Amino acid sequence: MAYDVVIVGGGPAGLTAGIYARTRKLSTLILEAQAVGGQLSWLYPTKSVYDYPSHIAIEGKELGDLFVVHARESGAEIAHEEVVDLKRLKSGFRLTTKSGAAYEAKTILLAMGMGLFEPKRLGIPGEAEFEGRGVEYRVRDRHEYKDRRVLVVxxxxxxLEIALEIVASAQQVILVHRRGEFRAMEKNVEAVLKSPVKVLYNAEVTFIEGDDRVRRAVVYDNRTLKKSQFEIDGVLVNIGFEPKSTPLPRWGIELEGERLIKVKADMSTSVEGIYACGDIVSYPGKDKRIVTACGEAVTAIMSVYKHLRSPYWA
Ligand SMILES: Cc1cc2nc3c(=O)[nH]c(=O)nc-3n(C[C@H](O)[C@H](O)[C@H](O)COP(=O)(O)OP(=O)(O)OC[C@H]3O[C@@H](n4cnc5c(N)ncnc54)[C@H](O)[C@@H]3O)c2cc1C
Known part of the structure; x- marks a missing residue:
């Protein structure tokens, strides 16, 4: 059976598209490789979101879960699958996943966000050894840091947001920054400087040590080369993410660079029957936010619907 629409990516864009597709009674399948809820659930589950209308403040995972429940309740099917290949058939498309499964679709909606990625590592002694035993790259649950001494790198x-998120319950939070000043948003810098977070500028972690888990770290001042040792319970490294390889360039769609899809105002791509929305799309003035991803998803589904009903729907 060919689905009316298969949506690749189960973040805010893909899940909103699922909800809207079901209001038009389209048979809908959402394929998600990592975590349903997208960046909210995987990357910042306990960070508060303050700009999603109707929620004055809500944690990432909670908002992501609400999107998932809404999409499921609407009748969208959701499967845990990583899409690796997309082929055009005589009519419609076939998507193949890493597990070897294949799905047929009359239309495709690509909502893959910033794609699949992994955290950048510091590459220092002790880091790999203690990963998962004190060395982490994201906050899964801020309560895990209660009464702990933590280095945020x-x-x-x-x-900065991670340091602010855990500082209220942690025993001590030390922010290790390799430059002499921050390039972050003024709002975050001001909040950190007013908070109990201790900031080490021009500082780099060079060594992590412990036994069954992290116990201490060595930090050096990159101007004076002076080394200091800190007794700690955890190291949270947040120096960016490295994208994993993307299948997009193989799919014959017009791209902006390797990872962004060029779309028209109706969210159609250069290939008839394939649409895109959310962080993965590129157009002048694009803003990467949850609400914009949701708005684009509605436009994309209206375009999918018109395409499927053509020429009977204006
Ligand atoms: C630290 C941080 C804080 C943020 N805070 C806010 C905020 O407070 N407010 C706000 O509005 N925005 C915020 N954002 C931005 C917001 O999270 C994104 O704009 C939003 O998640 C985009 O939704 P999306 O569905 O397009 O992409 P994503 O949330 O990235 O979802 C895409 C999904 O597609 C999946 N996927 C990718 N490739 C494949 C594949 N081949 N097969 C199957 N699945 C695949 C991914 O696993 C992912 O789950 C923040 C971003 C970050 C990084």
Whole structure:
């Protein structure tokens, strides 16, 4: 059976598209490789979101879960699958997944966000050894840091947000930043400087040690080369993400670079029957936010619907 629409990616864009597709009674399948809820559930589950209308403040995972429940209740099917190949058939498309499964679709909606990625590592002794035993790359649950002494490594917005997120319950939070000043948003910098977070500028972690888990780390000042040792319970590294290889360039769609899909105002791509929405799309003035991803998903589904009903729907 060919689905009316198969949506690749189960983040805010893909799940909203699923909800809207079901209001038009389209048979809908969402394929998600990593975590349903997208970046909200995987990357910042306990960070608060303050700009999603109707929720003054809501944690990432909670908002992501609400999207998932809504999509499922609407009748969209969701499967845990990584799409690796997309082929055009005489009519419609066939998607193949890493598990070897194949799905047929009359139309495709690509909502793959920033794609699949993994955290950048520091590449220092002890890091790999203690990964999962004190060394982490994202906050899965801020309550795990209660009464802990934690080094947060990084100087961008998400490192600052992580430090702010855990500082209320942690015993001590030390932010290790390799530059002499922050390049993050003024709002975050101001909040960190007003908070109990201790900031080490021009500082780099060079060594992580422990026994069954992390116990201490060595930090050096990259101007004076002076080394200091800190007794700690955890190291949270947040120095960015490295994208895993993307299948997009093989799919014959017009791209912007390797990872962004060029779309028209109706969210159609250069290939008839394939649409895209969310962080993965590129157009002048594009803003990567949850609400914009949701808005684009509605437009994309309206275009899918018109395509499927053509020429009977204007
Ligand atoms: C630290 C951080 C904080 C943020 N805070 C906010 C905020 O407060 N407010 C706000 O509005 N925005 C915020 N954003 C941005 C917001 O999270 C994104 O704009 C939003 O998640 C985009 O939704 P999306 O569905 O397009 O992509 P994503 O959320 O990235 O979802 C895409 C999904 O597609 C899946 N996928 C990728 N490739 C495949 C494949 N081949 N097969 C199957 N599945 C695949 C991925 O696993 C992912 O789950 C933040 C972003 C970050 C990084």
């Amino acid at each position: 990084g100087g961008g917005d998400s490192a």
